Amino acid sequence: MTASLTNALLVMAILAIGVYLVAIINRAWANALGHSGAGNPFTAPFYSAASLWVAPANTTEAPDAMAWHLAPVLYLTLAAMGLALVPWSQNLVPVDLTTGIVLWGALEPLATVVIFLHGWSANAHLSMLGAYRYVSLGLSYLLVSMFVLIGVALPAESLQFSAVVESQAGLWNVIRQPLGLPLFLLVGLGISFWGPLNFADSNDLAGGTSSESSGRARLVWQAGRAVMLVAFSAIGATAFLGGWLGPVLPGFVWMILKTMVVLAMALLLGQLIPRFSPDRFLTIAWVLLLPLAFVDLVWAGLEALP
Amino acid sequence: MELTELLTLLIIGLLTFAVGLWLSGRPITKPQYRAAPPWPQRAPFLGGGSPENHAWNRFHARYYPMTLLLIAFEMEMMFMYPWAVVYVAEGMKALVEMGMFLAILSVGIIYGWREGAFKWQ
Numbered sequence: 003m004t005a006s007l008t009n010a011l012l013v014m015a016i017l018a019i020g021v022y023l024v025a026i027i028n029r030a031w032a033n034a035l036g037h038s039g040a041g042n043p044f045t046a047p048f049y050s051a052a053s054l055w056v057a058p059a060n061t062t063e064a065p066d067a068m069a070w071h072l073a074p075v076l077y078l079t080l081a082a083m084g085l086a087l088v089p090w091s092q093n094l095v096p097v098d099l100t101t102g103i104v105l106w107g108a109l110e111p112l113a114t115v116v117i118f119l120h121g122w123s124a125n126a127h128l129s130m131l132g133a134y135r136y137v138s139l140g141l142s143y144l145l146v147s148m149f150v151l152i153g154v155a156l157p158a159e160s161l162q163f164s165a166v167v168e169s170q171a172g173l174w175n176v177i178r179q180p181l182g183l184p185l186f187l188l189v190g191l192g193i194s195f196w197g198p199l200n201f202a203d204s205n206d207l208a209g210g211t212s213s214e215s216s217g218r219a220r221l222v223w224q225a226g227r228a229v230m231l232v233a234f235s236a237i238g239a240t241a242f243l244g245g246w247l248g249p250v251l252p253g254f255v256w257m258i259l260k261t262m263v264v265l266a267m268a269l270l271l272g273q274l275i276p277r278f279s280p281d282r283f284l285t286i287a288w289v290l291l292l293p294l295a296f297v298d299l300v301w302a303g304l305e306a307l308p
Numbered sequence: 309m310e311l312t313e314l315l316t317l318l319i320i321g322l323l324t325f326a327v328g329l330w331l332s333g334r335p336i337t338k339p340q341y342r343a344a345p346p347w348p349q350r351a352p353f354l355g356g357g358s359p360e361n362h363a364w365n366r367f368h369a370r371y372y373p374m375t376l377l378l379i380a381f382e383m384e385m386m387f388m389y390p391w392a393v394v395y396v397a398e399g400m401k402a403l404v405e406m407g408m409f410l411a412i413l414s415v416g417i418i419y420g421w422r423e424g425a426f427k428w429q
Binding site: 005007010013014017059060061062063074075078082086097098099100104105107111124125127128129130134142144148152155156157159160208214217218219222226280281282285288289292296299300303304306308 | 310316319320325332333353354362363369370374378392393397400402403406410414426428
């Protein structure tokens with residue numbers, strides 16, 4: 003019981019630090035690339051958060067009030083449960099389920115449901131459009147991440163994330179299954195609707211599902227996206243970059259470094275690549291990314307055979 | 309052991325939910341807490357225009373064929389979880405079996421592609 007509470011508080015701390023880290027790295031990339039308006043990477047996140055905190059909450063004529071209130075909270079909760087699965091070192095795994103990959107696979111479709119709920123509940127046209135658009139595209143790339151995660155389960159002979167790390171003692175999965183990490187990262191950008199895959203909340207729909215939300219609800223929604231991206235980066239580092247494995251330094255330091263590298267990469271992609279056209283990306287997801295995920299699985303399978 | 313992990317997961321879920329609820333504040337639609345904005349401000353944002361119909365209108369879900377295909381693959385995923393655990397022990401046989409299964413499902417993708425299910429309509 004005490005161990006459970008300590009682990010839960012640890013995950014909450016990582017969650018809070020993760021949100022701040024995403025804001026810092028994102029603004030640092032924006033500054034480095036010469037994009038305007040990012041401000042000081044270390045202080046500007048506090049100003050933005052404070053302005054959202056004191057901003058009055060918006061409402062529409064006839065919203066689904068309870069769903070609107072709950073959707074950002076549920077999204078944050080799902081992201082936190084994903085983050086809980088990350089093994090930080092051999093002895094420090096907040097939630098070390100033997101079926102961790104199955105739980106992760108359940109969180110992704112549930113996130114899709116919650117994103118739809120967020121767009122639906124405002125009862126406004128643009129947010130509804132963002133929700134429908136997100137679902138149609140989310141359907142197309144959800145499978146990809148599950149196939150690449152099954153790929154890392156094969157050599158581990160287990161669905162447990164800590165076992166997946168231990169199976170990489172000889173060689174990291176990023177070399178054994180080179181297609182895995184890029185595909186997984188792409189889905190991560192999709193589910194946190196970030197950068198090139200921002201189909202739910204993008205500017206062409208005046209903010210999409212969050213076009214009607216303001217104030218503290220919007221703050222929670224943005225924080226949830228950031229946590230989801232951190233969770234994806236950490237699981238990516240676990241599944242493909244050998245997790246806590248590494249020489250000299252203690253395990254959790256390696257894990258933090260690897261997570262930050264993956265996160266920085268994802269945020270750089272978010273700053274560099276323009277948003278894909280949704281109609282093209284839909285076809286690409288089904289006829290290119292999904293077959294590539296099959297190839298990754300067969301590759302992983304052939305490689306794992308003794 | 310597994311129960312302890314699930315308990316931790318439950319605590320994390322509840323804790324985040326509670327913190328999230330507190331962070332997102334009281335719902336403004338309850339008038340006893342705060343005055344709601346005036347009606348013109350509460351009209352759904354349409355870039356200056358005013359809506360002629362409800363946003364919760366009947367909508368043709370044109371991604372419907374894709375949802376069917378997704379369900380086919382998600383069901384397959386249920387077989388894949390146990391398959392992944394015994395894969396190395398079963399060896400080549402397991403690879404061929406799953407390969408056949410995937411090949412059959414892939415025919416569905418090719419058919420859907422031909423029928424234009426993956427086009428933005």
